[in-house]
Amino acid sequence: MQPFSTLKGFGVTFRQIFRKPITQEYPEYKRPVYPRFRGRHRLHRHENGLEKCVGCSLCAAACPADCIRVVAAENTADNRVSAGERYARIYEINLSRCIFCGYCELACPFDAITLGNEFELSEYSRDDLVYTKEMLLDAPIKAVPVADPDLYDTPVPAYKTSS
């Protein structure tokens, strides 16, 4: 019955007023990202403080957006920066070009570069989006909430193991 179903529709919209909105108000509430979320890059160090990156430029070669620039230099006895023969004298990532595909992470033979969880990367100037090696090595300024890894990090989907 057309008129009655229309009236029913009015009832539905009216009832909605008294329900709690499902909006997540972003700057105040940050939804936790997935553990494997691909955000801003990070460079890592060994436990003894030496950089993992050996300046091989494989990440730059793998990058489809061509946003990584690596200039390598030799390690010397009085200036030892990385664990290998050479180190990255310049390591820059232009985040205004980066597409966060994670190929650099895959290409790296020493797990020196990984993609972190930070996604709030806005700047007022394009130049500020070029991240240098020091910025990438430092801990991120803003902490990003990450969801419980146990919830998502299942190599075998839950529906296959349950039966």
Added chain:
Amino acid sequence: MTGLLLAATEAWWISLIKAFLIINLVMVTFAYLTLAERKVMARMQLRYGPNRAGPKGLLQPIADLLKLLNKESFRPTDAIGVLYIASPFMAAFTALVTFSVIPWGPGWTIFGETVTGYVADIPIALVFMFAIGSLGVYGFIVGGWSSDSKFSLLGSMRTCAQLVSYEVSLALSVLGVVIMAGSLSLTEIVAAQGSEIWYVLPQFVGFLVFFLAGLAETARAPFDLPEAEQELVAGYHTEYGGMRFGLFSMAEYINLITLSALCVTLFLGGWHGPALFWELSGPIWFIVKLFALLFVFIWIRTTLPRLRYDQLMRFGWKVLLPVATINAVVTAVLVVAI
């Protein structure tokens, strides 16, 4: 002429102050109606709506106004200059003028001065409102035509066709009330409802037709075909920006407020209601009824999807018009017979 002279029983400066007050009240109502619409629609869709500007988003209309005022007043190269600039003013002006004949209260005596509850009491107030309302349509049509854009032109053609179709039903639906009250003056219609019964009961069919035709007249959902975003970008004001667009938007909302006010005046007893707030109960009842109607308009907008164009035309000509005509004829026969 005698009517005009009789109405002018109060000092001229009181009328001036009242006109100033009412125009500003209508403007504030318009500003907060936009906020209320966004808020109510948001809550019906489980959202919060604007809540950043000021506490609970209460300064949002002011922020919007400042934004519109700061925008560049551009115009398309091939636009017809004078008409392009004049039509938003035309639309806004006619929208505001119609409010002058709506009675707000019974009239008071303040410090020995007579203060009537309206700005102007014209014996043919109802005809005046429809006439000015039809003039306002020129603003929309000319604005769309002069801005030299196919979307604007299509939008204003739709506006034109829709307003012409529904204006007939709107005027006919009011006839029943006019016959029952025996007057075209809004103050007398309200007075008749105070002494008898609110016309929404004996004229329920007329009320429904008036309400639906009014929805179409103000181009509100589900009759918002003149500005169907999915097909026409925005309709007749596609090429307008800044405060010129603001004036068009203001004209639309004030037309909506005027229509609700007219509906309250004709069918819902105007300012009549149980005396609660001493002398102020008239305006307060009027405003309460006005806002209830505006809420229904917003409610309809969130609930019903837009009609197809042929459905709109069929509904206007084949349903509303016959119903309004039969209602007017039956009312006339019954009033004569009783």
